[in-house]
Amino acid sequence: MPIDLDKFKPAYEKWVAESLPDYLAGNVKELIKKYPLIVSEDVPWTAYTGSPSEQTFALITTGGLYLKDLQPPFDTASIHGDPSFREIPRTVRQDELGIAHAHYDHSLAEQDFNVIFPIQRFIELERENIVGRVAETHYSFSYVNDVVSLVTEMVPKLISRIKAAKVDILFMVPV
Amino acid sequence: MGLIQRLAEEAGICTISMGNEAERMAKIKPPRALHVKFARGSMLGEPGNVKRQRRIILDALAALKSMRVPGTIQELPYQWKRPDPN
Numbered sequence: 001m002p003i004d005l006d007k008f009k010p011a012y013e014k015w016v017a018e019s020l021p022d023y024l025a026g027n028v029k030e031l032i033k034k035y036p037l038i039v040s041e042d043v044p045w046t047a048y049t050g051s052p053s054e055q056t057f058a059l060i061t062t063g064g065l066y067l068k069d070l071q072p073p074f075d076t077a078s079i080h081g082d083p084s085f086r087e088i089p090r091t092v093r094q095d096e097l098g099i100a101h102a103h104y105d106h107s108l109a110e111q112d113f114n115v116i117f118p119i120q121r122f123i124e125l126e127r128e129n130i131v132g133r134v135a136e137t138h139y140s141f142s143y144v145n146d147v148v149s150l151v152t153e154m155v156p157k158l159i160s161r162i163k164a165a166k167v168d169i170l171f172m173v174p175v
Numbered sequence: 176m177g178l179i180q181r182l183a184e185e186a187g188i189c190t191i192s193m194g195n196e197a198e199r200m201a202k203i204k205p206p207r208a209l210h211v212k213f214a215r216g217s218m219l220g221e222p223g224n225v226k227r228q229r230r231i232i233l234d235a236l237a238a239l240k241s242m243r244v245p246g247t248i249q250e251l252p253y254q255w256k257r258p259d260p261n
Binding site for chain 2: 003038040044047104106109112118122141150151158159163167168169174175
């Protein structure tokens, strides 16, 4: 069943209108409870076949990671959030990463990004032939409230890149 | 993350995700997920706990094979700063 954006849009506009004063005042907790989360009855499903030792894995985090010397940070000021994503290479080092996400405590990921983006563990498992291949490129999002362009533009772009990279499995870590 | 996972599965890509809030996960209905008892911002446990991070990924690899019903959520037993169960 496709995601029902026609139902989401008016509910979201109403939420923004009602929430903006509180959002600007920093009262985020209550707003999240009222957010028109898209829920659905059905669960999409692609059956798993094969063996991890013969497959290609890519990671997706929504922790707001970006390459601080090469990429712009996510927009953390707008009530709409930021639907864009950043590509993170498998060779990334801790000191190359910044975090742009206003709704969680970054202190643990700043010590060890593997707690939200376990790329180094995956590379170890690749060396041991427990996973077949770790993709060259992985993906980071931040928080998104206005999901329209996420659904219509960003995720389709992401999926075409994932398919071009012949990724079999996505390991997805939210915050 | 729920929408990204949903769209990926619809596009024929197999996914597994993590979560820490049972109520929220019940609404989002991820196709396959691991439920952990850790706080936001640290789904794979304590910073620097390589053994635990590895174990959670191995749990995910096992879950790919064992989860046969759409919407399966497996609860992992690990607790913050406590030793892993055997």
